Amino acid sequence: MDTGGLPIYGQQQGAQPSEQAPALQMSGLRKAFNTTVAVDEVQLAVPRGSFFGLVGPNGAGKTTSLSMAVGLLRPDAGTVRIFGVDVWESPERAKALVGVLPDGMALPERLTGRELLTYTGLLRGLDPATVADRANELLGVLELTDAERTLVIDYSAGMRKKIGLATALLHAPKLLVLDEPFEAVDPVSASTIRTILQRFVAAGGAVVLSSHVMELVEKLCDHVAVITRGRVVASGPVEQVRGGQSLEQAFVHLVGGRTGGGEGLSWLAS
Numbered sequence: 001m002d003t004g005g006l007p008i009y010g011q012q013q014g015a016q017p018s019e020q021a022p023a024l025q026m027s028g029l030r031k032a033f034n035t036t037v038a039v040d041e042v043q044l045a046v047p048r049g050s051f052f053g054l055v056g057p058n059g060a061g062k063t064t065s066l067s068m069a070v071g072l073l074r075p076d077a078g079t080v081r082i083f084g085v086d087v088w089e090s091p092e093r094a095k096a097l098v099g100v101l102p103d104g105m106a107l108p109e110r111l112t113g114r115e116l117l118t119y120t121g122l123l124r125g126l127d128p129a130t131v132a133d134r135a136n137e138l139l140g141v142l143e144l145t146d147a148e149r150t151l152v153i154d155y156s157a158g159m160r161k162k163i164g165l166a167t168a169l170l171h172a173p174k175l176l177v178l179d180e181p182f183e184a185v186d187p188v189s190a191s192t193i194r195t196i197l198q199r200f201v202a203a204g205g206a207v208v209l210s211s212h213v214m215e216l217v218e219k220l221c222d223h224v225a226v227i228t229r230g231r232v233v234a235s236g237p238v239e240q241v242r243g244g245q246s247l248e249q250a251f252v253h254l255v256g257g258r259t260g261g262g263e264g265l266s267w268l269a270s
């Protein structure tokens with residue numbers, strides 16, 4: 001078809017989900033804040049149906065990478081595709097495929113938990129009956145039913161994580177991108193969240209989560225990437241990245257860390 005050289009919107013490459021493309025593909029991603037290069041040529045492919053852990057020291061670039069991956073932060077260079085759909089060329093299509101739990105997410109705080117789910121569902125284009133049914137189920141499973149009429153501003157940190165996760169799940173995405181989903185969450189709720197995520201992956205979804213808890217990543221994830229100083233230094237199946245050691249040992253080795261703390265601070269408790 002001759003389009004007279006004009007692009008056909010919605011038909012361009014990267015606008016349609018592809019059958020073969022990875023769940024998430026970051027290529028040559030780069031982001032600098034003034035002179036700080038936060039993310040430096042990150043290449044990462046998250047296979048379909050995988051449970052993928054992203055680990056790295058504080059300030060390594062995890063949040064910046066994940067924010068660019070889901071369309072919350074514009075990269076200086078590079079591309080991101082979700083099931084083959086370019087996040088920055090076709091944001092609506094890409095965002096329909098992904099559920100996001102950002103780190104320290106700014107939630108509309110003057111809404112109750114129930115209202116937050118209702119508005120999120122309607123904004124996602126779901127019909128009101130479906131939103132109500134799913135909200136009931138999510139509030140129940142995440143043990144937030146008693147707090148459904150409480151304003152989000154009055155939620156604890158763990159409750160905010162849980163209502164954030166509920167908003168990420170509401171539209172039944174194919175990919176979940178979760179920045180530190182277990183932070184501040186009590187052990188019972190953490191176990192519930194783990195079960196939800198495992199069921200999601202068993203049903204064919206893909207999960208990417210960042211965490212500082214190596215045991216959790218080792219237990220839960222089948223793939224892992226280690227990022228340090230804005231660069232991916234290892235990526236692949238957990239067994240391969242561990243290389244016969246614990247993930248924590250491999251991590252310390254890969255990021256060139258030293259497990260200090262035993263020296264200095266002589267004034268402390270003296």
Ligand SMILES: Nc1ncnc2c1ncn2[C@@H]1O[C@H](COP(=O)(O)OP(=O)(O)OP(=O)(O)O)[C@@H](O)[C@H]1O
Pocket residue numbers: 033036037038056057058059060061062063064065
């Ligand atoms: N908005 C910003 N403005 C300036 N610098 C930023 C901004 N966001 C991140 N940075 C810097 O970019 C680098 C990467 O930060 P990022 O938050 O991505 O790391 P992280 O791996 O998620 O860290 P943590 O594990 O501590 O949460 C850090 O040096 C940080 O100071």
